[in-house]
Amino acid sequence: MEKTLVLIKPDGVQRGLMGEIIGRFERRGLKLVGMKFMQMSRELAETHYGIHRERPFFGSLVEYIISAPIVAMAWEGNNAIAAARATIGATKPVDAAPGSIRGDFGMEIGRNLVHGSDSVENGVNEVNLFFRPEELVGWARATEAWIVE
Numbered sequence: 077m078e079k080t081l082v083l084i085k086p087d088g089v090q091r092g093l094m095g096e097i098i099g100r101f102e103r104r105g106l107k108l109v110g111m112k113f114m115q116m117s118r119e120l121a122e123t124h125y126g127i128h129r130e131r132p133f134f135g136s137l138v139e140y141i142i143s144a145p146i147v148a149m150a151w152e153g154n155n156a157i158a159a160a161r162a163t164i165g166a167t168k169p170v171d172a173a174p175g176s177i178r179g180d181f182g183m184e185i186g187r188n189l190v191h192g193s194d195s196v197e198n199g200v201n202e203v204n205l206f207f208r209p210e211e212l213v214g215w216a217r218a219t220e221a222w223i224v225e
């Protein structure tokens with residue numbers, strides 16, 4: 077089953093949007109299999125965003141993501157990566173569709189509220205970066221047959 081790592085970034089936490097953001101994934105039908113409230117270390121941030129190391133915004137991106145607590149979540153489902161990315165919206169909030177998290181709550185790319193894995197492979201790697209195997213919870217959801225045919 078596909079897994080995606082979703083982070084509520086420091087702006088989402090500081091603005092009191094944790095419940096709102098979690099609720100959107102929950103209502104969508106994704107299944108929560110891991111969650112922790114934490115503050116990222118610089119080392120974890122530089123690893124997580126390592127692909128952007130050479131980009132001009134890398135320094136400010138790392139400072140932003142470690143500046144306050146985040147919520148790290150692992151969500152599971154068929155096409156979990158694509159479903160979560162659509163719920164999150166385009167990277168630039170001004171381009172994000174209304175109804176998406178970034179389209180409803182964001183104004184700037186450097187304060188875009190949420191992270192979501194962008195491929196199946198990165199979903200696996202990012203979930204493993206934030207969660208030990210024993211921190212992931214396999215559970216039978218009572219509503220499963222009403223969400224998955």
Ligand code: IDP
Nearest residue numbers: 128133137166167185186187188190191192194
């Ligand atoms: P994504 O979060 O939609 O997958 P990526 O291109 O992977 O977008 O970029 C990772 C994060 O880096 C973005 O969510 C955003 O916080 C930040 N970022 C990307 N491009 C810029 C930029 O041009 N200026 C400032 N921050 C940026």
Ligand code: MG
Nearest residue numbers: 191192193194
């Ligand atoms: Mg990305």
